[in-house]
Amino acid sequence: MNSKRKLTGKFWVYFFAYFLAIIMFIPLLWMIISSFKLPGSTVTVIGELLSPPYTLESFKEVLKPDGTAMMWRWTFNSVVVGVIQTVITVFVSSWAAFAVSRLDFKGKRLIFVLILAGLMVPMESIVVPLFNMMVSLNWVNTFHALIWPGMMLPLAFLILKQFIDQLPTELLEAAKIDGAGPFITWLKIILPLSKSSMAAVSIFVFIQSWNNLLWPLLVAQETSMMTLPVGIPTFQSNFATDLAVPMASNVIASVPALIVFLIFQKHIIKGISMTGIK
Amino acid sequence: MQSDTVVKKDLNKDIKKNINLASKRERMKNYVYALVFLAPFMVLYLWFWVYPIVQGFISSFYTGSYGVEQTFAGFENYIYMAQDSKFWVSFGNTLYFVLISTPTIVVLGLLMALFVNMKLKGTTILRSIYFMPYMLSISVMGSIWVFILQSRTGLLSETLKMVGITTEIQWFGSWEMGWLSILIATLWWTAGFNMILFLAGLQEIPDDLYEAADIDGASSWKKFWYITLPSLKGVTAMVILLQTIASFKLFGQTFLITNGGPGISTTPLVHYVYQIAFRQWEMGYASAVSFVLFIAVLLISLIQYKVTKTKK
Structure with missing residues (x-):
């Protein structure tokens, strides 16, 4: 009797777990299927959705070079901004974290508190002065404006510092005895050891950058400077009833991210749990 | 000597x-x-x-626009803010979103984490599907939900028609429905992220606690209630605070899905700052509202810092 109860319990767990998964997957599946319909179709009727013809016409429509969509360009912009922001954030933060964690100097405490305070400032609350700065620097519609502001420096710093704090002192002492200065120590000891934390931070920073809407919306006003989150709604606003073409643009925008996710799933999940458990 | x-x-x-x-x-x-x-x-x-x-x-103590000479205004912006009903509506909207999104995201995230942690068949698939929406660009997410929820031609409306329900639901037509749409989209998009946080918390619970409970013959429900939930206190507090901060920073969803409407009924604080700063070009006043946002998030973060400190 007990085992029977256990079995029905298990059935319901399976039922709800997969039911939730199906519900959550439907929007994605629907996006993919409708992107293969002919341009101009308003495919929300399920029967129509599940029957051919399926074509690549909508994708061609999105990607055609003389169209209003600049998918290649926006993807390129998003990738460039994301990669540069990630690389700069991770290395610059790693150096600073190393200094605060392992070097002795006066005013260390003050710097640490100053950086920690930055963790509590949302970028959203400083977009107005930042935009003003971009205007006076003449950076509106340039990569400078997209890249430099809004890097997740304090968060990256904190995670990397916590990791470097944990490293055994003997390791660094040994390097010192061997006559290694801080630069060699960072390059030969800190960098190789903190690779996985740096990867985790990178993923986090990249996702943040990839999804940033507000800031690029303000500083990328020219179509050619837009990133994907700004470009997609701009492009789609031309389509009121056509579903296939907007969905094709959604698919194109999502495929790289989904592939990255499937490949690096473990790292991504580890990265998020690391940034969460502060 | x-x-x-x-x-x-x-x-x-x-x-x-x-x-x-x-x-x-x-x-x-x-x-x-x-x-x-x-x-x-x-x-x-x-x-x-x-x-x-x-x-x-x-x-925030000046009035003026971008590139224009600014004039000192003292506390004028702040006094104006105190009497600005639109500011209070957007502030109230932000709090309302905290109120509806926090409990739902905690429950859904925890549920997903429990499912994934149960070592069911196909755990990897479940975890991937739960998490995948978070990988989508915010604009893709917004566009999908607009096409699902829009009246007459939306996927949901067409599907309901097929089942014989022809009552038109205006998903973006009112304050309640607008926020419900934003809530659904946000849950779909970010519950997976919170699942990961809960999952990390679940995996930190030592196995011997459960083994001891097994020896005592505790039911799974009792184990959940007396071991799992209390052990997740810290993570839950963190998820709540993160979601509260996220609600204060809410912009993309309202901008893309409801455009803050009808009227300003789904306009949260950041969206309002956007409107004053970049639609009406009142930089001084926008800075004052931003400062309120800054203080609010600072306070919540300080609470979060205290909570995580005491956890350790």
């Missing part, structure tokens, strides 16, 4: 001086190293975070 001690003292002094000199040189060296390692970070940080905060605070 006396002179002997004097000589000794002098000697000591000399040695000390030398040591001091060496340590001074050492300290100088450390300063230089620290400076080199910290400089790139601090330049970026001071330039693009600290300076704008100060600048924003100052301009």
Whole structure:
């Protein structure tokens, strides 16, 4: 009797777990299927959705070079901004974290508190002065404006510092005895050891950058400077009833991210749990 | 004898001086190293975070637009804000979203984490599907939900028609429905992220707690109630605070899905700042509202900091 109860319990767990998964997957599946319909179709009727013809016409429509969509360009912009922001954030933060964690100097405490305070400032609350700065620097519609502001420096710093704090002192002492200065120590000891934390931070920073809407919306006003989150709604606003073409643009925008996710799933999940458990 | 001690003292002094000199040189060296390692970070940080905060605070006491001469206005912006009903509506909207999104995201995230942690068949698939929406660009997410929920031609409306329900639901037509749409989209998009946080929390619970409970013959429900839930207190507090902060930063969803409407009924604080700063070009007033946002998030973060501190 007990085992029977256990079995029905298990059935319901399976039922709800997969039911939730199906519900959550439907929007994605629907996006993919409708992107293969002919341009101009308003495919929300399920029967129509599940029957051919399926074509690549909508994708061609999105990607055609003389169209209003600049998918290649926006993807390129998003990738460039994301990669540069990630690389700069991770290395610059790693150096600073190393200094605060392992070097002795006066005013260390003050710097640490100053950086920690930055963790509590949302970028959203400083977009107005930042935009003003971009205007006076003449950076509106340039990569400078997209890249430099809004890097997740304090968060990256904190995670990397916590990791470097944990490293055994003997390791660094040994390097010192061997006559290694801080630069060699960072390059030969800190960098190789903190690779996985740096990867985790990178993923986090990249996702943040990839999804940033507000800031690029303000500083990328020219179509050619837009990133994907700004470009997609701009492009789609031309389509009121056509579903296939907007969905094709959604698919194109999502495929790289989904592939990255499937490949690096473990790292991504580890990265998020690391940034969460502060 | 006396002179002997004097000589000794002098000697000591000399040695000390030398040591001091060496340590001074050492300290100088450390300063230089620290400076080199910290400089790139601090330049970026001071330039693009600290300076704008100060600048924003100052301009909240001025009126004027971009590139125009600004005039000192004292507390005028803040006084105006206190009487600005639109500000209070958007502030209330933000709080309302905290109120509806926090419990739902905690329950859904926890549920997903429990499912994934149960070692069911196909766990990897479940986890991937739960998490996948979070990988979508915010604009893709927004576009999908607009096409699902829009009246007459939306996927949901067509599907309901097929089942015979022809009552039109205006998903973006009112305050309640607008926020419900934003809530659904946000849950779909970010519950997976919170699942990961809960999952990390679940995996930190030591197995022997459950083993001991098994020996005592505890039911799974009791184990959940007396072991799992209490052990997740810290993570839950963190998820709640993260979601509260996220609600205060809410912009993309309302901008893309409801465009803040109808009227300003689904306009949260950041969206309102966007409207005043970049639609009406009132920089001073926008800075004042931003400052309120800044203080609000600062306070919540301080609470979060305290909570995570006490957890440890």
